[in-house]
Amino acid sequence: MLKSVAAVVSSESTKFGEGDSVIIKEEDYMDDGSVIRLKLTIIPEKGEAVFDFSGTSPEVYGNWNAPEAVTAAAVIYCLRCLVDVDIPLNQGCLAPVRIYIPKGSFLSPSDKAAVVGGNVLTSQRITDVVLTAFQACACSQGCMNNLTFGDDTFGYYETIGGGSGAGPSWDGTSGVQCHMTNTRMTDPEIFEQRYPVVLHRFGLRGNSGGAGLHRGGDGLVREIEFRRPVVVSILSERRVHAPRGLKGGNDGARGVNYLITKDKRLVYLGGKNTINVEAGDILQILTPGGGGWGAL
Known part of the structure; x- marks a missing residue:
């Protein structure tokens, strides 16, 4: 072998x-x-x-x-x-x-x-x-973007995809679980029906993949509004060190985690945190993109 x-x-x-x-x-x-x-x-x-x-x-x-x-x-x-x-x-x-x-x-x-x-x-x-x-290949999002929330009556856990790294003959893939994880997401309709949340946004994070001869995959944007007070925990990486490109390709974008409070304050949460949120607060998670491959 x-x-x-x-x-x-x-x-x-x-x-x-x-x-x-x-x-x-x-x-x-x-x-x-x-x-x-x-x-x-x-x-x-x-x-x-x-x-x-x-x-x-x-x-x-x-x-x-x-x-x-x-x-x-x-x-x-x-x-x-x-x-x-x-x-x-x-x-x-x-x-x-x-x-x-x-x-x-x-x-x-x-x-x-x-x-x-x-x-x-x-x-x-x-x-x-x-x-x-x-x-x-170039580095991937390098993280599983672990999100949990709940209270004394329920708990919810998910991992959120991002961008995979580009290679010598291919572009990276956008918005996927890559390498050491392959979990699936809860359907938006089921998510909102079973939990006290409103899913405002879930889509690709444009231009977050590293540029290059072959471009890294884009990360994701996920915005969740909570309809009642819960405890939220985020466990994530690549918020400080970006996914590296290879052979002259650019790095992918670093991930970012924010809390948008009901009075419209934007609060940076860092990569790892546990917070108490109120009804009307929104969690915004921008996952990392993948690194690019090769100079343009």
Whole structure:
């Protein structure tokens, strides 16, 4: 399998001959500044690869620490995308692959760490790091845009799509769940019927994909008015560090979360927050676009 993977490595990376190895270094940052570092070593002669995450930041105080299984799942996903072979999804995928994750990092946290965001946020950044190392495509929205709201009588949870990164022969896709998530949205009619909300807007966020020879996909705009007081939580990324373009392509637009109060004040919520909203308040979520590929 890894012989096929080696073939997709950019010609700008270290060239290899018989018995030689390809070594690629890549990194990306979470919005709090925590870094994911990857040293990827491919050994074509043996069809093996080593994913070494040494140098990744320590466990974080927040909830986006990721158990080791999340990193393994992201690596498997990327390899299956890169290889033009129908590979069954099982542990055998990793037989020729070694993954090293330093203990105590936020990719291998202690059993006291909060990890709810590891699968829904950090997994997306791991995917971006791996695919960028292979120069396979630009970064995606890098986030699942997790939204919850409710009170003592009900709870609602959804993830919101965004833009995917462009590649060497394709534009990114707009308004989709990409990479490590594939959940569907609640139909607007059901959403408004079952919950105390009015959906004012749900559509593409124009020109949020990075420009380039191939353009990144656009993110989404979602505006929800609440008809009674509830508690709202947003757990999102790519609000500080934009999805990167590749080969001269522009970065995608960063995401933004706002509260529009019933007296028309516009309040920036940041990427992660929990707030009490009143009847008439509107939550506006603009999800990130994907990075572009290639200079125009």
